[in-house]
Amino acid sequence: MERFKSIKSLMIICFTSIIVVVLLLTGTSLYKKFNDIAIHYATQSAQQLMTQVKYSLDTYTRSMIDVSNTLYYKIIKNQSIQDNTFTNQMSLIQTTNNHIANLAIFKENGELIAANRYMHLNEAVDVTEEEWFKNAIQKQENVHFSSPHKQVIFQDNNSPDVITLSRVVSLNENGNIIQGVLLVDMHLTGIKNICAPIKDSDIGSIYIVAPDGGLVYGDLGAFEVGKFNEAIKNEVTVFEEDKRLITLQMAGYTGWKVIGVWDLTKLLVDYDTFQNFIIAVFVVGFILCIIGTLFISSRLSAPLYKLQKSMKLVEEGNFNIRLPEEGEYIVSELSKTFNRMVERIKGLKHEIVTEQDDKRKKEMEVLQSQINPHFLYNTLDSIIWLVEDERNEEATMMITALSRFFRIGISGGKTIITVRQELEHARNYLAIQKIRYKNKFEYFIEAEDGIMECLTLKLILQPIIENALYHGIQYIQHQGQIHINVWEEEGVLIFSVQDNGVGMEEEVSTKLLEEGRTIQTKGSGVGVQNVHRRIQLYYGIEYGVEIQSEVDEGTTILIKIPLEG
DSSP states (O other): HHHHHHHHHHHHHHHHHHHHHHHHHHHHHHHHHHHHHHHHHHHHHHHHHHHHHHHHHHHHHHHHHHHHHHIIIIIGSSSSSSSSSHHHHHHHHTTOOOEEEEEEEEETTTTTESSSSSBOOOTTSSSSSSHHHHHHHHHHSSSSSSEEEOOOOOOOTTOOOOEEEEEEEEETTTTTTEEEEEEEEHHHHHHHHHHHHHHHSEEEEEEEEEESEEEEEEOOOOHHHHHHHTTTTTSEEGGGGEEEEEEEEEEEOOOOEEEEEEEHHHHHHHHHHHHHHHHHHHHHHHHHHHHHHHHHHTTTTTTHHHHHHHHHHHTTTTTTOOOOOOSSHHHHHHHHHHHHHHHHHHHHHHHHHHHHHHHHHHHHHHTTTTHHHHHHHHHHHHHHHHHTTOOHHHHHHHHHHHHHOOOOOOOOOOOOHEEEEHHHHHHHHHHHHHHHHHSSSEEEEOOOOTTTOOOEESSSSSHHHHHHHHHHHGGGGSEEEEEEEEEEEEEEEEEEEEOSSSSOEEEEHHHTOOOTTTOTTTTTOOOHHHHHHHHHHHHOOOOOEEEEETTTTTTEEEEEEEEEO
16 A cells, blocks of 8 residues: 555656646747747738838839939920920929929029929028938939928928929020929828828838938837837847837838838737637646546556556557557546547648648749849830930830739739730730830730630749740841730640740750759749749649740740639
């Protein structure tokens, strides 16, 4: 009996100690792991929202630069300042750009030459002492953006809050070239509208900080004032004690810092619930285990040896073993629990496979987001060149095609679009490239009746066409041709892109689709392999890209996806 009591006491002490240690270690590790994962996904969500805000902000400020370029290169440089049509032309530009508040041209001495409407200067204000004016004069090679302010230089009692773009321009005064300053005031409400969805959602706040440290947008609260200087130096900063996340991105054109201050409790909707659940589970588990230990210790002294032998096999790595569910109740229950644990391990393996599938889907999204910025830059350079060459009709065509190209490319964040939209996207891209390539090629697009509303993964034609132009058409001496055809065949939707370029050897075409080959962005957009991988990730390995090519004869690329819609 004494021996039994000793064993029982030893079992109670051992089991209790083990349970406490295991629960503490496991609970701490799981809690920390979950916390790290939760913050990681919260950071990703916040950065995605920040990227959307930054893109909209860049587009907005770029529109100001475009207006100033149009005004300077199409009007100011082509007319004398004595021409009294300046005001009408500037009013027309302002009318077609409702985000523009004021347009004005000044001489270097501050004299107003023209404005978008007939306004008089405020005699109490010296224009030459305005910060935007001095920046333009002192740093003539740059376009300058001011901090938000009310435009006080005009006699206008209803002046809205604006951001001023200023730049030095060359003016023609009776045949003499003199310096002047061009002013473009942009409504601050445009920036407020860009940031409003974040503010309205109550998950965070957006702040925009100028290079000199001035606040362009936002109202700093008590938390932000205390943490801003520390966080503004890093791309991502987490303040767990305050449940805050701060993200930072640099806006283009202006040098502004776009800063997001996010409420982690709002980004992680079920964070507190899950946290409390974990604590409750472990507290309840601990209590139950202690009670169970007291009960088990009085019943396990005899059958433990048999159970120990079975457990040894598991300890040696034999996870296929199943314990017999017989004998004393507690031993039987332990055996059942052990068997359920093994089944749970199998279930976890299945979950891991599912997670890998999700990872592949995310990889597909990453591949689809690869956009070659060189195409945009080169297109904008071509537009500027056409404008400077006074080929306005071609410039207008190119701008229209570019706008439609990106509208379909963005397509509201959708992954799947119609065949009609995909062909329109390709047509806009070809229209742009035809101007850039100086009509070196012709293109033809045909689709079988009844398939225009079928569904397709977006952005699968443009990389193929870009590859045909860059590696095929570019190097031929004769007139190039690109034929795009779409048809249905036995439940498969087929896109064909055929060119009469230089072609390629079979070895080269085979390597283009090899698994593991590094995707090159230069010259071929996101690339043929990119399209092939995205299709297989989304539809399965039985679909994808096929290449048929002969040297000096041209190349035909077939894209096959399931017929849907």
